[in-house]
Amino acid sequence: MSASTPHRPASLSRRAALTGLAAGAGALAVASTTRTAAATPTPPESAAPSVPAATASDPAPGAMRLFADPGFNFAGLLALGAAGMRASEVGEVLTAVNTINAAGLSEQTYTDTFRSWGDRLAAPPAAGRDGRGTPSQTRRFRSLRAAQYYAQALFYVLGTDRPADEEAVYREGRDAWDTFARLCTPAAVTATVPWGRTRLPLWFFRPDGPAERRPTVILTNGSDGQNVDMWTYGVSAALDRGWNALVYDGPGQGQLLFVEEIPFTTRWETVVRPIVDWLLRREDVDGDRIALTGLSMGGNLAPRAAAFEHRLAAVAAMPGCLSPWLGFDEELRAIVTPDKAETNRVWNEEVVPELTPQLAFTVKKRFEIFDRQALRQAREGKVLTDLWTPAQVAIGLDITEVVGRIKAPTLVLDYDFEQFYPGQPRQMYELLRTRREYVKLTKATGAQLHCSPMAPQQHCDVVFDWLADVLRR
Template sequence: MTDVSDGSGGGTRRPTRRAALAGLVGGAGAVLAAGCTPTGAAPAAAPSPSGTASAPAGGAAPGAMTLFEDPAYNFSALMALGGAGAGAAETGEVLTAVNAVDRAGLSAQSYVTAFKKLGDQLMAAPEGGGADDQTTRWRALRAAQYYAQALFFVLGSDDPGSEERLYRAGRRAWDRFCDLCDPAPVKAAVPYGRTPLPVWFFRPEGAGGRRPTVILTNGSDGQNVDMWTYGVRAALERGWNALVYDGPGQGQLLFVDRVVFTPAWEKVVRPLVDWLVARPDVDTGRIALTGLSMAGDLAPRAAAFEDRLAAVVAMPGCLTPWLGFPPEVRAIYTPDKKETNTVWTKEVVPELSAADAAALRKRFEPFSVQAMLDARRGRTFTDFHTPARRVQALDITDVVRRIKMPALVLDYEAEQFYPGQARRMFDKLTSPKEYVKLTAATGAQLHCSPMAPQQHCEVVFDWLEETLPGR
C-alpha cells in the first residue's frame, strides 16, 4: 500500500569522550544505522528527523522478516531475499546461507564465508552436468548478489585485505550475466576526468527506433546487481532502455580506481547524457534519472544542473546525507581538523569494539581512499575530519529548488536512514512533483523496500510512463 499526495553541518563544541561514545558501543548495527546503501544496515533505534534517537524500530521487521536479531545483518539478508523476484537471488539459497551463519554463530566472518561460498558454487559448473547459457546467466546474477553480500561485511572479517578480490569476483559474475543477456548490454567507458565511467546499456529484446531511457544511479555501497533488481528488469519489460554505471565512490571507481564520492554529481551525469543523446536508439526527450538510497541525494543534485533530463526520481529523497550518520558520530566533527582528529584518535577509536570499528571503516571508505586502504590492513583511519567534510559537502538543501523537470520523491514507512528527509525534499521542490510513501501494509517498509522491490519498481515506472508518455 502507498500513501500518495500531489502537488546540518558540524558544530563547534568539542565532544567529550562520553558524548562521542554514546550509542557507539551497542554493536555494529547501531554504527551502521544510517547507512547510505541498500545493502547497508538497519539500526536498533533509528534517528528522528531532529537527529535524536527515536523508539526502537525492531517492530518494522516482525516475525518471519527477522532473519537475524542483529539489525545490520538482518537488513542485508532481507535485501538479498528481496532480489529473488527479479532473479537476483534464490529464496532457498539465501535461507540456507542464513542457517549456515546461525550454525557458525553470527559474525562478519561467518556471514562473509557463507555468502562467498554461495557465489563460488554458482560460478562453478552445477553438479550433475553442464549448464546451458540461460542457467549460466542466472546463476551468475545470483552469484553477483551473494558476493555483494559478502563484500559489505568483509572489512570486519578475518581477511579485510580481500576486499578488492571479493569486489572483482562479484564484477566477474555481473559481467558474465551481462554477456549472456539477449541482447547483451553495450559496454563502454564514458569519459570522466582521469577515470572513465564503466557503463552497461541495456536494450529491450527486438527493440527498434528510439526508446525512452532511464539512468539508474546506485547508492553508497550498492553493487550493479542492485540496479538490475531496482530498475533494469522493470525497464526492459516496459520497452525502456536502462543505463547502469559506476560513479565516483562506487564499484570499480572506488575499489579499483580509488576515486571517492564527489558532491558535483552533475559532472558525473552530464557525460552519461552526452553519450546517450549521441545514440540512435535513445529518445532524447525521454531520458529519466533515478537515484537509490544515498543516490536520492545524488540524482536530484544532478537534475538541478542537467536540463536535458526529462524526469528525476529520488528513492528516497535525501537532502543531507550527513544526517544519516548517528548523532554521536557527527558530534566528533569540529571545523578544526587537528582538534577533530585528536578527539577521534585519542578518545574515540581506542574505546571502539572491533565490530563498531569495522562498521565505521565501512561507512567512511567511500569518502576517503586512505580510510579504505587502512581498513584493508585492519586499521582504523586517523583522519576523521577529511571524509566527514566530504559527506557534509553532499548537502543539497539549497539546490533542489533549481530542479525544473517533474520529480517523484519516494519515502518508506519506518525509514531508518533518512527519516523525514523525503517529505522535506518534496516540500522544497518547485517543479511538478509527486510524493509516494511505501508502507508496511504490503511489506514495503524500511529503506528502499528491501522485501518489496517489485512494488517499488511498479510505483516508479508507472509514474515514469505517465509522466513521459510515448510520442
Template structure:
C-alpha cells in the first residue's frame, strides 16, 4: 500500500490513506484469511502500485479473485485439499459461481455457506458410509469457515454466531467419526474452560510425543487439521487442538477476547496433558500459526515444560500488522483517540472498508463484535488497539530457552521482517527456515503448500524431540 506521509494534515491524511484498505493489504494482520502483498495493493487514489508481473506473489492460476483478501482466503481453502479439508473441484466451482454473480461479501458468504450445507449431506447417488460422512463434514467445516470470515460484510452480519456453530458442528461430526475419535474435554481456564480435542494414533496408553497446535486470530479448528493434526498422526504423535481466548467458541459464543499472557492459557493444557498415560511429558511441542507466532513464543518464555517451539511465522509485534495510518489513530488519550476514530475516520470508510475493520477488531473487543453483528461500527478504537499493542513480545523473546524453529515466508504480507527479528533475538538453540515461491509456499503461512509446510515443521520436531 502507498501510505500518506504522517506530516500531512490529520483529517485529509487519514481520510485519503484509509480509502481502499480492503483492497489493500492487511488492514490488520495476525489471521489466516486476510489480504495480499502490500506492493500489490491499490494506492489511496485507486491506481495500482508499480510492480512487474514477475513480482506478482500469486501469478496466473493462483489468482482466483482480483480482490486480494478474497483470493488469499480462497487459496487457503484450496490448499486444504491436500489433507482432505477441501475438494479442488468444489472450491473452483464456488469461485466460478462467485465471479459470475459478482464478487462481494454477500456472494462469497452465500456461495460458501450453501456449499457447506450441500457437503454436509450425502454425495449424489450414494448412501454414505462413515468414512464418506467424516470427510464431507471436514470439508463442510472448511466452507463454513470461508463464509464466516466475511459474514460481517454481508447482508446478514447477525448470523455470525450461527455460522460459527454450523462450522463447529461439522468439525465435531468429523471428530466423532475419526478412529480413534479424539478425546474431547474442557480444560479449566479462569471462569471459561478451554475446549480441547486430543487426537491419538491409537487408543493405547503408549507414551508418545505430543504437539499443542495454536491457532491464529481468526482461524478455525479445520485449519489445525491441515496445519498439524494429520501430520502428527502420520508420524505416530499425539496432537492437541484447542480454542483459546479470542478464538472459536471462546470468542463467538463465550465472548472472551485475546489475552497477552498466553502462558496462562498453555500452562493448563500442559497440566492436562501431563496427567495422561499416553503422553510423554518430556516431549511436548508447541506450534503457533499466524498471529500465534507471537502467542506461542510468549507462552514458551514462561512455561518451561515446553520442549520444542515452532513460530509460523515468527511475530514479535502484531500491532505493526496494521498500516501506519491506522496505528496513527491511537494517541495517549482515549478521548482524543476515539474522537479521531468516530469523527474523522469512520465517516470516510466505505462499506467494504468498514466491514474489514469490524472483522479485524472483533477478536479484541466484545463490544465491537456485538456492534458489528447489529450492522454498526464500534465506537471505542482505543481499548482494542491497546490490547493489540500489549501482545508485543520484543523484550520477552530473549527469555525463551526452548529449542525454537522460526518460519518465514517469501512475500510475507503481514509481519515482514519480524521472523528474522525474532530469530536474531533468540538466545535458545534455534533454526530459521524461509519457505519460498520456488516451492509454491509463498505468502503468509504458505496457503498453497500446507504439505510442504508440515514436512518442514515435523521433520524439525522429530529431529528435536526424537
C-alpha cells in the first residue's frame, strides 16, 4: 500500500494496532562482538536473531501479567520494576493493581488510583518519635515514589472524565520530584538554559564527597517518560559510580509540554548544545568525559543530537530508533499523504467516527506531543482534527540520513519483543561509522520488552559498564 494513497481502514480490528503507537511513558567492547545480557558473543556483522514484536495474543512474553490489556500491563511493569531503584514500592504497586482490577480496568480507574497514591506519599509524613519532625531521608524517597505514581496517573489522564487535569497532575508530580531533588545529599543543582524563546529546566546530581572533575551523563527522556524515570534509568547508577548526572526537560517533555505547550522539535542538537555549554562551565565536570543517553524515543533524540554536537564522549540509544513515525500503525501512516486537506478529510470523516474510546485516548496521547492544537483539543476531550500537521513532525524525526555523522562511540540497545521499534536498533547499528556496539537484552534474564521494564538495574549495569569502558582514561 502506497503511503501517498488515501486509505479507509477496512475495520476497527485492523486499527487496533493503534495501541502500539510510538513509545514514550520512557551496553561493550566495540565492533568486534555483539553481546546479549545473557551473553554469548557473535560476530557483529552477522544477522541478529529475528525476534517478533509482542502480539495481542501474547502481549508480554514471559512477563508478569498485572493487567489484561498490554498497554496498561506495560505501564504497570514500569512502575513495578522501578522498585529496585527505590522509585516505587512493590507492595504499593501491587495494591494499586488489585484496586484497579477490582474496580474494572480503565483509564479512569488507573488514573484515580495512582493519583491517590501520589497524594498519600506527597503529603508530609507524620512526625518522628521524638516529635521533632520526619527525617529528610524518609520524605525524600516518599517523594520519589509519589513522583512515580503521579507519572502513572499522568499517562492516562486524557482518557478520564477530567482530561483538563493533565497540567495539574503534571505539576503534582513535578512538585514531588523537586522535593526529592532538594532532599538529595547533596541537593541537586537546579538551573535553566536558553532554548529559543524559552528556557530548559535541568537538575544536576553530584555524588557526595569532595568536589572534583567527574564523568557526567546527560540523560534524555522519551515521549512519555517523566523525570522519575531518569532516576531509575540513569541517575542512581551514575551516582553509585561516582559520576555526575544531568536530567532535563526538552520540547515535547515535562514543563515545556504540559505547562508551556511546546511540542517536539526535529533538531534535538539545538536542545543538547546549551546543556553541554552549561556543563563545560562547571569545575566539577570533566569536559572530556560527557556522555549522552536516550531512553525510549530518546533513542532517536540522543543520536540526532550526537550527529551534530561533537563534544560528546559517548552516546547510548536505548533502544536505537531511526524513525518514531514507523512506530505508528501502518494503517494510520497510510492516511497521511502530501495533501493536507485530503489527509484530514479521510481522518475526520472515515476514521475518527469509528474510534473506540480507548483508541481515541491513544490517538490523543500520541499526538499531543507533536502539536499544540492537538494537545489543547485532547485536554478538551476531543480527538485532534488536524492529523497532517503533527504527523509532519513525527515524520521529520527520521534520522536515517544523519546517523553516519556521529563521531562519538555509540551503544545501541535492543530488546527481545521490542513492541515499538522492532528491527530499528539493528538498522541503526549498521548505519554507524564510529566505534559501536549492539546489545540485545533478553527474555532469558527477564529484560525483554521496550526499555526492559522489569529489569532497570540490569539495564543500567549494561549501559554504565559500557560507558565506564569508553570513558576510562
